[in-house]
Amino acid sequence: MHLADALVSPGVAGGAGVVSAALIAVDARKLKGVTEREGLVPMMGVLGAFVFAAQMINFSIPGTGSSGHIVGGVMLAALLGPWAALITLASVLVVQCLLFADGGLMALGCNILNMGVCSTLIAYPLVFKPLAGDCGRMWRVVAASVCASVVGLELGAVMVTVETELSGVTALPFGSFLGLMTGIHLLIGLGEGIATAAVLCFVMKFRPGLLSPEKRQGGSTSVLAWFLGGAILLGGCFAWIASEDPDGLEWSVGRLTGGTEIAGGTGDVEVALAAVQQKTSLLPDYDSTWSGIIGCAIVLVLVWAVTSLISFRRKNKPV
Amino acid sequence: MTTIEKALIRLHEVDAQSRGDFLLQTLDARAKVIVTIAYIAVVLSFSLTSFSGILLFAVFPIVSASMSGISYGQVFLRSMIALPFIAFVGIFNPIFEREPMLVAGDLTISRGWVEFLSIMLRGVLTVQAALLLIASTGFQRVCRALGCLGVPQIFTTQLMLIYRYIYVLINEAIRMDRARRSRSYGRRHYDLSMWATFVGQLLVRSVGRAERIHRAMLARGFDGHVRILGHLRWSSTDTAYCILWIGLFIAGRFFDLSSVLKFL
The missing domain is CATH 1.10.1760.20 (Arp2/3 complex 21 kDa subunit ARPC3)
Incomplete structure (x- = not known):
C-alpha cells in the first residue's frame, strides 16, 4: 500500500x-x-x-x-x-x-x-x-x-x-x-x-x-x-x-504569458533557426517529441560520461 | 540469503556510502534535503503526457551519483524496486487512453502508453533522488536536518532510536531465524502459529530490552531529549548548491529544454 x-x-x-x-x-x-x-x-x-x-x-x-x-x-x-x-x-x-x-x-x-x-x-x-x-x-x-x-x-x-x-x-x-x-x-x-x-x-x-x-x-x-x-x-x-484545467504551475505560466503554453516564434530569426535545425538535426523526419526524447537521451549519456571522468573526492572529511 | 539479511546489508551499505569523502557528502544535510524535495516536486508537477521534459531531469541523479562517488548503475537498479506497484496503477492508462500520440514511421504510440512511461519514469527518478539523499548524507544527519527544518523533536528522536535499534533487533531476528532454518529442513516460510511464536518471542524480548534501555538512560540523566555532538554547518557552497539546482529545476520546468535539444 x-x-x-x-x-x-x-x-x-x-x-x-x-x-x-x-x-x-x-x-x-x-x-x-x-x-x-x-x-x-x-x-x-x-x-x-x-x-x-x-x-x-x-x-x-x-x-x-x-x-x-x-x-x-x-x-x-x-x-x-x-x-x-x-x-x-x-x-x-x-x-x-x-x-x-x-x-x-x-x-x-x-x-x-x-x-x-x-x-x-x-x-x-x-x-x-x-x-x-x-x-x-x-x-x-x-x-x-x-x-x-x-x-x-x-x-x-x-x-x-x-x-x-x-x-x-x-x-x-x-x-x-x-x-x-x-x-x-x-x-x-x-x-x-x-x-x-x-x-x-x-x-x-x-x-x-x-x-x-x-x-x-x-x-x-x-x-x-x-x-x-x-x-x-x-x-x-x-x-x-x-481537473482538466491547467495545473498550478501551468496556471502560473498562463498568468505570466497569457496562455498555458509558450508559443513558437514566427519572426525571421526563428524561421532561419528552424531551417538550420532542419538541416543539422540528426532525425529531421521524426516529430518534435521523438527528437526531444532522443536529444535528452544523448545529453544524459554525455552528462554521465563527463561526470564519470571528473573526481569529486574531497580531502576534508564530512562533519 | 534471506530478506532480513539483505536488509542488514543494505543498512551497512548506506552507512558506508554516507561516510565517503566526496563533494556531496561534505555538503550540509539541509541543503540536500531542500534540493531533493524541490526536485521531486518539480518532476511531479509535469503533465502526464510529458516524457522528454521529465527525461532531462535524470541529469540530477546522474550528477549527484557522481558527486557522491556512487555508481549510478547501482542506484538505477535499486530504484527498480518501486516499480511494481506503480506499474499496477499505471498499466490501466494504455487500456483506457487509446488515442494515438506519437507516430514514427509505422510505429504509433497511444496517449495511454506515453502516460504509462511518464509515470514509470517519474517513479524511477523520484526514488533515485531519495536514495541518493540518504546514501550521500546518512540517516542520522538527515534526521538532524529534519529537526532543523522544523520537524518535532519527538519525531526526530524516534527516527534516531528506531535506526539505532533496527541493527540490534534485525541481528536478533537473524539469529532466531537462522536457528529455526537450521532445524526446519528447507522449509522457507513459517506457518502462522510458528510465525506468531517467533514474532511474539521477538516482541517480548524487545520490550525487555526497551525496559533495560530506559533504566540505563534514566541512570545517565535522560530527560526526554537526545543530545548529539556536533552541529550542521551551512556554508556558501551549500547556498550555491541550492541556488544552482533549484534554478536549473525551474528552468527545466518552465522552458521546454528538450525542444532546444532538437538542434543536436
Whole structure:
C-alpha cells in the first residue's frame, strides 16, 4: 500500500503532508511529558525497530503458495496507545522510504494518513477498543484485531484510491479502482488481522501487562475532527489539480504569458533557426517529441560520461 | 540469503556510502534535503503526457551519483524496486487512453502508453533522488536536518532510536531465524502459529530490552531529549548548491529544454 511519488500530484502530496504534519504536531504536544514519565521514548524506538524486523519475517498464506507480513498499525496501538503508535509507525514509514525506497518522500504525508492514521487513530479507538474491552478474553482480542485491521486497511485502500484519482494519475474509473483496491485489501486486512491476533494472544499469555488498558488513551472525536478537516482540505482545495484545467504551475505560466503554453516564434530569426535545425538535426523526419526524447537521451549519456571522468573526492572529511 | 539479511546489508551499505569523502557528502544535510524535495516536486508537477521534459531531469541523479562517488548503475537498479506497484496503477492508462500520440514511421504510440512511461519514469527518478539523499548524507544527519527544518523533536528522536535499534533487533531476528532454518529442513516460510511464536518471542524480548534501555538512560540523566555532538554547518557552497539546482529545476520546468535539444 506504500504510495510512490509517481502516483501523486504535488498538490495532493502537499495537502496530505500538511494534514499529516498537523497530526504529528498535535501528537507531539499530547505526548510531551508523558514520554519521559512512562519510559515511552525507548519503548517506541524499540517497538518501531521491532515492527521493522517483524515485517521481514514472512508467514505462508495457506492454499495460495505465497507469503505475507505484518503491517503493525493496530498491534502498535494496542501496545503503545494510538498517539504513540502513530509517531512510531510514521517513523517506520520514513525509514522504509529513505532506506528501502518503499513509498515516496513527497508521498510520505499520504502514506502516514493511509497506513498510520487509519489504523492507529481511527480503527484502533473506534473498533479495537470497544471490541477488545480490557483485553481479558482471548476471543475478544482476536475479533477486535481482525475487525480493526480490516477497517484500517480498507480505509487506507479508499484513501489511496482517492489520492491517486485526485492526482489524476490513473485513467481507471474511480469505481473500478476503488473496487479493485478494497477487494485486494479485504484479503490483506484479514491476513493482517489474523497475524495481529496471533501475536497479541502470545503477548496475553506471556506478558499480559503489556496490553494494560490504562496505556491506551486517545480521544476518537478529536481525531475524527482532524481527519475530516484533512479530508475536506484534500478533497476541496486540491481537487482542481485533478481537473482538466491547467495545473498550478501551468496556471502560473498562463498568468505570466497569457496562455498555458509558450508559443513558437514566427519572426525571421526563428524561421532561419528552424531551417538550420532542419538541416543539422540528426532525425529531421521524426516529430518534435521523438527528437526531444532522443536529444535528452544523448545529453544524459554525455552528462554521465563527463561526470564519470571528473573526481569529486574531497580531502576534508564530512562533519 | 534471506530478506532480513539483505536488509542488514543494505543498512551497512548506506552507512558506508554516507561516510565517503566526496563533494556531496561534505555538503550540509539541509541543503540536500531542500534540493531533493524541490526536485521531486518539480518532476511531479509535469503533465502526464510529458516524457522528454521529465527525461532531462535524470541529469540530477546522474550528477549527484557522481558527486557522491556512487555508481549510478547501482542506484538505477535499486530504484527498480518501486516499480511494481506503480506499474499496477499505471498499466490501466494504455487500456483506457487509446488515442494515438506519437507516430514514427509505422510505429504509433497511444496517449495511454506515453502516460504509462511518464509515470514509470517519474517513479524511477523520484526514488533515485531519495536514495541518493540518504546514501550521500546518512540517516542520522538527515534526521538532524529534519529537526532543523522544523520537524518535532519527538519525531526526530524516534527516527534516531528506531535506526539505532533496527541493527540490534534485525541481528536478533537473524539469529532466531537462522536457528529455526537450521532445524526446519528447507522449509522457507513459517506457518502462522510458528510465525506468531517467533514474532511474539521477538516482541517480548524487545520490550525487555526497551525496559533495560530506559533504566540505563534514566541512570545517565535522560530527560526526554537526545543530545548529539556536533552541529550542521551551512556554508556558501551549500547556498550555491541550492541556488544552482533549484534554478536549473525551474528552468527545466518552465522552458521546454528538450525542444532546444532538437538542434543536436
